[in-house]
Amino acid sequence: VTSVDQHPPTSHAVFPATDYDLAATLTSGQAFRWRLQPGGWEGVIGNHWVRLTMQQNAIHATTARKVKSWDWLTRYLQLDVSLGAVLAEFPDDEPLRQAVKSCRGLRLLRQDPWECLASFILSSTKQIVQIQQIVDLLCQRFGQPVHIPTGHAPAFSFPTAQQLAQAEEAELRICKMGFRAPYLKAAATKVASGDLDLQQLSALPVDQARSPLLNCLGVGQKIADCVLLFAYGFQNAFPVDVWVAKALRQLYFPGQTVSHQQLREFSNSYFGPQAGYAQQYLFHFMRTRTLPRP
DNA sequence: AACCAGGACACAA
DNA sequence: TTGTGTCATGGT
Numbered sequence: 001v002t003s004v005d006q007h008p009p010t011s012h013a014v015f016p017a018t019d020y021d022l023a024a025t026l027t028s029g030q031a032f033r034w035r036l037q038p039g040g041w042e043g044v045i046g047n048h049w050v051r052l053t054m055q056q057n058a059i060h061a062t063t064a065r066k067v068k069s070w071d072w073l074t075r076y077l078q079l080d081v082s083l084g085a086v087l088a089e090f091p092d093d094e095p096l097r098q099a100v101k102s103c104r105g106l107r108l109l110r111q112d113p114w115e116c117l118a119s120f121i122l123s124s125t126k127q128i129v130q131i132q133q134i135v136d137l138l139c140q141r142f143g144q145p146v147h148i149p150t151g152h153a154p155a156f157s158f159p160t161a162q163q164l165a166q167a168e169e170a171e172l173r174i175c176k177m178g179f180r181a182p183y184l185k186a187a188a189t190k191v192a193s194g195d196l197d198l199q200q201l202s203a204l205p206v207d208q209a210r211s212p213l214l215n216c217l218g219v220g221q222k223i224a225d226c227v228l229l230f231a232y233g234f235q236n237a238f239p240v241d242v243w244v245a246k247a248l249r250q251l252y253f254p255g256q257t258v259s260h261q262q263l264r265e266f267s268n269s270y271f272g273p274q275a276g277y278a279q280q281y282l283f284h285f286m287r288t289r290t291l292p293r294p
Numbered sequence: 295a296a297c298c299a300g301g302a303c304a305c306a307a
Numbered sequence: 308t309t310g311t312g313t314c315a316t317g318g319t
Binding site: 125126127129130133134173176177178179180181259260261 | 310313314316317318319
Binding site: 220240 | 298299
Protein backbone atom coordinates (compact mmCIF):
# COMPACT_ATOMS: atom_id res chain seq x y z
CA VAL A 1 0.00 0.00 0.00
CA THR A 2 1.50 3.28 -1.05
CA SER A 3 -1.19 5.67 0.03
CA VAL A 4 -0.28 7.99 2.83
CA ASP A 5 -2.74 7.94 5.63
CA GLN A 6 -2.54 11.14 7.56
CA HIS A 7 -4.47 9.65 10.40
CA PRO A 8 -3.02 7.01 12.68
CA PRO A 9 -4.78 3.65 12.61
CA THR A 10 -7.32 4.17 15.35
CA SER A 11 -9.44 1.34 16.70
CA HIS A 12 -13.07 1.51 17.66
CA ALA A 13 -15.22 -0.89 19.57
CA VAL A 14 -18.67 -0.95 21.09
CA PHE A 15 -19.46 -2.93 24.22
CA PRO A 16 -22.96 -3.61 25.50
CA ALA A 17 -23.20 -2.08 28.95
CA THR A 18 -26.47 -1.83 30.81
CA ASP A 19 -26.70 -0.34 34.27
CA TYR A 20 -23.42 1.46 33.71
CA ASP A 21 -22.99 5.09 34.75
CA LEU A 22 -19.69 5.84 33.09
CA ALA A 23 -19.41 9.42 34.34
CA ALA A 24 -20.15 8.55 37.96
CA THR A 25 -17.75 5.62 37.83
CA LEU A 26 -14.84 7.54 36.33
CA THR A 27 -15.22 10.47 38.74
CA SER A 28 -15.94 8.53 41.92
CA GLY A 29 -12.47 8.80 43.41
CA GLN A 30 -11.15 5.35 42.55
CA ALA A 31 -9.15 6.32 39.46
CA PHE A 32 -7.57 9.70 38.89
CA ARG A 33 -6.64 9.93 35.24
CA TRP A 34 -9.98 10.52 33.51
CA ARG A 35 -10.94 13.87 32.03
CA LEU A 36 -14.15 14.83 30.32
CA GLN A 37 -13.28 16.33 26.93
CA PRO A 38 -15.70 17.51 24.23
CA GLY A 39 -15.43 14.09 22.53
CA GLY A 40 -15.86 11.97 25.63
CA TRP A 41 -13.93 10.64 28.62
CA GLU A 42 -10.22 10.46 27.90
CA GLY A 43 -7.65 8.55 29.89
CA VAL A 44 -4.76 6.13 29.80
CA ILE A 45 -5.01 2.47 30.76
CA GLY A 46 -1.63 0.77 30.82
CA ASN A 47 -0.03 2.12 27.64
CA HIS A 48 -3.32 2.64 25.81
CA TRP A 49 -4.71 6.10 25.35
CA VAL A 50 -8.48 5.69 25.18
CA ARG A 51 -11.60 7.76 24.74
CA LEU A 52 -14.92 6.48 26.10
CA THR A 53 -18.46 7.57 25.40
CA MET A 54 -21.78 6.25 26.58
CA GLN A 55 -24.35 5.51 23.88
CA GLN A 56 -27.67 3.86 24.66
CA ASN A 57 -26.71 0.89 26.81
CA ALA A 58 -23.29 0.63 25.24
CA ILE A 59 -19.81 1.99 25.82
CA HIS A 60 -18.00 3.18 22.72
CA ALA A 61 -14.21 3.05 22.91
CA THR A 62 -11.58 4.65 20.70
CA THR A 63 -7.86 4.05 20.90
CA ALA A 64 -5.10 5.86 19.06
CA ARG A 65 -3.73 2.66 17.56
CA LYS A 66 -4.97 -0.69 16.38
CA VAL A 67 -5.35 -3.13 19.21
CA LYS A 68 -5.39 -6.90 18.90
CA SER A 69 -7.52 -7.46 21.94
CA TRP A 70 -9.81 -5.40 24.14
CA ASP A 71 -9.40 -7.58 27.21
CA TRP A 72 -7.46 -4.84 29.01
CA LEU A 73 -10.47 -2.53 28.66
CA THR A 74 -13.27 -4.96 29.47
CA ARG A 75 -11.34 -6.04 32.54
CA TYR A 76 -10.67 -2.46 33.62
CA LEU A 77 -14.32 -1.50 33.23
CA GLN A 78 -15.52 -4.81 34.69
CA LEU A 79 -18.01 -5.16 31.87
CA ASP A 80 -18.81 -8.76 32.75
CA VAL A 81 -20.12 -7.81 36.19
CA SER A 82 -23.87 -7.92 36.59
CA LEU A 83 -24.73 -4.92 38.71
CA GLY A 84 -28.12 -6.36 39.57
CA ALA A 85 -26.50 -9.39 41.14
CA VAL A 86 -24.22 -7.14 43.17
CA LEU A 87 -26.96 -4.84 44.41
CA ALA A 88 -29.12 -7.84 45.32
CA GLU A 89 -26.58 -8.74 47.99
CA PHE A 90 -26.70 -5.34 49.69
CA PRO A 91 -28.40 -5.18 53.05
CA ASP A 92 -31.97 -4.03 52.56
CA ASP A 93 -31.89 -0.70 54.37
CA GLU A 94 -32.98 2.86 53.72
CA PRO A 95 -29.54 4.48 53.41
CA LEU A 96 -28.43 2.05 50.71
CA ARG A 97 -31.74 2.32 48.88
CA GLN A 98 -31.24 6.07 48.71
CA ALA A 99 -27.61 5.78 47.71
CA VAL A 100 -28.38 3.30 44.93
CA LYS A 101 -31.30 5.36 43.75
CA SER A 102 -29.16 8.47 43.51
CA CYS A 103 -26.49 6.93 41.31
CA ARG A 104 -27.50 3.51 40.02
CA GLY A 105 -24.92 2.36 37.49
CA LEU A 106 -21.95 3.30 39.64
CA ARG A 107 -19.32 0.58 39.22
CA LEU A 108 -16.02 -0.56 40.63
CA LEU A 109 -13.07 -0.58 38.25
CA ARG A 110 -10.24 -3.12 38.16
CA GLN A 111 -7.01 -1.15 38.02
CA ASP A 112 -3.36 -2.00 37.79
CA PRO A 113 -2.09 -2.76 41.31
CA TRP A 114 1.02 -0.60 41.14
CA GLU A 115 -0.80 2.42 39.73
CA CYS A 116 -3.51 1.97 42.33
CA LEU A 117 -1.10 1.58 45.24
CA ALA A 118 0.99 4.55 44.15
CA SER A 119 -2.05 6.74 43.50
CA PHE A 120 -3.54 6.07 46.90
CA ILE A 121 -0.24 6.64 48.68
CA LEU A 122 -0.51 10.08 47.11
CA SER A 123 -4.15 10.44 48.10
CA SER A 124 -3.83 10.83 51.84
CA THR A 125 -5.57 13.95 53.10
CA LYS A 126 -5.90 15.36 49.59
CA GLN A 127 -9.00 16.32 47.66
CA ILE A 128 -9.72 14.30 44.54
CA VAL A 129 -8.96 17.24 42.25
CA GLN A 130 -5.55 17.59 43.86
CA ILE A 131 -4.83 13.88 43.58
CA GLN A 132 -5.63 14.15 39.89
CA GLN A 133 -3.18 17.01 39.57
CA ILE A 134 -0.39 15.21 41.40
CA VAL A 135 -0.87 12.02 39.37
CA ASP A 136 -0.91 14.06 36.16
CA LEU A 137 2.35 15.76 37.03
CA LEU A 138 3.88 12.43 37.98
CA CYS A 139 2.90 10.85 34.66
CA GLN A 140 4.15 13.79 32.62
CA ARG A 141 7.49 13.82 34.38
CA PHE A 142 8.22 10.12 34.83
CA GLY A 143 5.86 8.24 32.52
CA GLN A 144 6.37 7.13 28.91
CA PRO A 145 4.60 8.87 26.04
CA VAL A 146 1.75 6.79 24.63
CA HIS A 147 0.27 6.92 21.16
CA ILE A 148 -2.36 9.60 20.74
CA PRO A 149 -4.63 10.74 17.92
CA THR A 150 -3.15 13.21 15.44
CA GLY A 151 -3.03 16.69 16.85
CA HIS A 152 -3.95 15.56 20.34
CA ALA A 153 -2.06 16.77 23.38
CA PRO A 154 0.64 14.36 24.60
CA ALA A 155 -0.39 11.61 26.99
CA PHE A 156 1.75 9.46 29.26
CA SER A 157 1.63 6.08 30.90
CA PHE A 158 1.69 5.80 34.66
CA PRO A 159 5.37 5.52 35.66
CA THR A 160 6.57 2.07 36.61
CA ALA A 161 7.95 1.27 40.04
CA GLN A 162 11.38 1.02 38.43
CA GLN A 163 11.10 4.52 37.02
CA LEU A 164 10.00 6.01 40.33
CA ALA A 165 12.53 4.08 42.38
CA GLN A 166 15.27 5.85 40.43
CA ALA A 167 13.83 9.29 41.09
CA GLU A 168 15.18 11.52 43.82
CA GLU A 169 12.80 12.54 46.55
CA ALA A 170 13.27 16.17 45.53
CA GLU A 171 12.19 15.32 41.97
CA LEU A 172 9.05 13.69 43.31
CA ARG A 173 8.28 16.72 45.45
CA ILE A 174 8.21 18.85 42.32
CA CYS A 175 4.97 16.99 41.56
CA LYS A 176 3.48 18.62 44.68
CA MET A 177 3.12 15.43 46.68
CA GLY A 178 4.78 16.92 49.76
CA PHE A 179 5.37 14.57 52.68
CA ARG A 180 4.13 11.64 50.61
CA ALA A 181 7.28 11.67 48.46
CA PRO A 182 9.40 9.41 50.70
CA TYR A 183 6.45 7.00 51.01
CA LEU A 184 6.10 6.75 47.25
CA LYS A 185 9.82 6.27 46.71
CA ALA A 186 10.00 3.58 49.38
CA ALA A 187 7.06 1.70 47.86
CA ALA A 188 8.54 2.00 44.38
CA THR A 189 11.86 0.65 45.62
CA LYS A 190 10.15 -2.24 47.36
CA VAL A 191 8.21 -3.21 44.23
CA ALA A 192 11.11 -2.66 41.84
CA SER A 193 13.41 -4.84 43.92
CA GLY A 194 10.90 -7.66 44.04
CA ASP A 195 10.67 -7.34 47.81
CA LEU A 196 6.96 -6.69 47.29
CA ASP A 197 5.43 -8.84 44.55
CA LEU A 198 2.13 -7.19 43.69
CA GLN A 199 1.29 -9.81 41.08
CA GLN A 200 1.41 -12.54 43.68
CA LEU A 201 -1.13 -10.94 45.98
CA SER A 202 -4.03 -11.68 43.67
CA ALA A 203 -3.79 -15.38 44.46
CA LEU A 204 -4.03 -14.83 48.22
CA PRO A 205 -7.00 -14.57 50.57
CA VAL A 206 -7.85 -10.94 51.42
CA ASP A 207 -6.29 -10.88 54.84
CA GLN A 208 -3.05 -12.36 53.59
CA ALA A 209 -2.98 -9.93 50.70
CA ARG A 210 -3.52 -6.98 53.05
CA SER A 211 -0.52 -7.42 55.31
CA PRO A 212 2.26 -6.89 52.75
CA LEU A 213 0.46 -3.73 51.67
CA LEU A 214 0.28 -2.53 55.28
CA ASN A 215 4.02 -3.05 55.55
CA CYS A 216 4.55 -0.20 53.10
CA LEU A 217 5.32 3.15 54.70
CA GLY A 218 2.39 5.49 54.35
CA VAL A 219 -0.08 2.65 53.81
CA GLY A 220 -2.61 2.06 56.57
CA GLN A 221 -5.95 0.26 56.69
CA LYS A 222 -7.74 2.71 54.45
CA ILE A 223 -5.25 2.81 51.61
CA ALA A 224 -4.66 -0.95 51.80
CA ASP A 225 -8.39 -1.52 51.47
CA CYS A 226 -8.54 0.83 48.49
CA VAL A 227 -5.91 -1.22 46.69
CA LEU A 228 -7.53 -4.52 47.66
CA LEU A 229 -10.86 -3.28 46.32
CA PHE A 230 -9.94 -1.18 43.29
CA ALA A 231 -7.03 -3.22 41.96
CA TYR A 232 -7.53 -6.80 43.16
CA GLY A 233 -11.29 -6.93 43.23
CA PHE A 234 -11.67 -8.13 46.80
CA GLN A 235 -15.25 -6.97 46.94
CA ASN A 236 -15.58 -7.22 50.69
CA ALA A 237 -12.78 -4.72 51.30
CA PHE A 238 -14.27 -1.59 52.85
CA PRO A 239 -12.08 1.52 52.91
CA VAL A 240 -13.26 4.03 55.50
CA ASP A 241 -12.22 7.56 54.62
CA VAL A 242 -13.62 10.82 55.98
CA TRP A 243 -16.63 10.70 53.64
CA VAL A 244 -17.54 7.10 54.33
CA ALA A 245 -17.08 7.67 58.06
CA LYS A 246 -19.38 10.67 57.79
CA ALA A 247 -21.92 8.60 55.85
CA LEU A 248 -21.85 5.73 58.36
CA ARG A 249 -22.22 8.04 61.37
CA GLN A 250 -24.97 10.09 59.82
CA LEU A 251 -26.97 7.29 58.21
CA TYR A 252 -26.44 4.38 60.60
CA PHE A 253 -25.61 5.99 63.97
CA PRO A 254 -27.41 9.34 64.04
CA GLY A 255 -26.87 11.29 67.24
CA GLN A 256 -24.38 8.79 68.61
CA THR A 257 -20.69 9.00 69.27
CA VAL A 258 -18.98 6.23 67.37
CA SER A 259 -15.24 5.75 67.18
CA HIS A 260 -13.45 5.08 63.93
CA GLN A 261 -12.63 1.58 65.09
CA GLN A 262 -16.29 0.90 65.87
CA LEU A 263 -17.18 2.02 62.38
CA ARG A 264 -14.69 -0.46 60.94
CA GLU A 265 -16.09 -3.28 63.03
CA PHE A 266 -19.62 -2.41 61.98
CA SER A 267 -18.78 -2.24 58.29
CA ASN A 268 -16.89 -5.52 58.43
CA SER A 269 -19.88 -7.42 59.66
CA TYR A 270 -22.87 -5.54 58.33
CA PHE A 271 -22.47 -4.99 54.60
CA GLY A 272 -21.86 -8.55 53.45
CA PRO A 273 -19.97 -10.00 50.48
CA GLN A 274 -20.43 -6.88 48.30
CA ALA A 275 -19.40 -4.45 51.03
CA GLY A 276 -16.93 -2.76 48.71
CA TYR A 277 -19.66 -1.79 46.27
CA ALA A 278 -21.86 -0.60 49.12
CA GLN A 279 -18.98 1.53 50.35
CA GLN A 280 -18.59 3.09 46.90
CA TYR A 281 -22.27 3.93 46.72
CA LEU A 282 -22.20 5.54 50.16
CA PHE A 283 -19.07 7.48 49.28
CA HIS A 284 -20.48 8.81 46.03
CA PHE A 285 -23.89 9.51 47.56
CA MET A 286 -22.38 11.49 50.39
CA ARG A 287 -20.04 13.44 48.18
CA THR A 288 -22.55 14.41 45.53
CA ARG A 289 -25.25 15.13 48.07
CA THR A 290 -23.29 17.66 50.08
CA LEU A 291 -21.98 19.61 47.13
CA PRO A 292 -22.76 23.32 47.38
CA ARG A 293 -26.14 24.20 45.94
CA PRO A 294 -26.57 26.65 43.08
C1' DA B 295 -9.98 33.64 54.98
C1' DA B 296 -10.48 29.77 57.70
C1' DC B 297 -11.35 25.16 57.08
C1' DC B 298 -10.62 20.77 55.14
C1' DA B 299 -9.17 17.02 52.00
C1' DG B 300 -10.64 9.02 49.72
C1' DG B 301 -4.38 9.34 56.16
C1' DA B 302 -0.51 7.65 58.43
C1' DC B 303 2.65 7.91 62.08
C1' DA B 304 4.99 8.89 66.39
C1' DC B 305 3.94 9.61 70.83
C1' DA B 306 1.14 10.47 74.88
C1' DA B 307 -1.84 8.90 78.46
C1' DT C 308 -6.01 0.35 73.31
C1' DT C 309 -7.76 5.27 72.13
C1' DG C 310 -6.72 10.20 71.54
C1' DT C 311 -3.77 14.40 69.69
C1' DG C 312 -0.10 17.00 66.91
C1' DT C 313 2.32 16.90 62.62
C1' DC C 314 3.27 16.44 57.92
C1' DA C 315 2.54 19.63 52.45
C1' DT C 316 -0.43 21.72 49.52
C1' DG C 317 -4.14 24.20 47.61
C1' DG C 318 -9.52 23.89 46.69
C1' DT C 319 -13.75 25.55 48.30
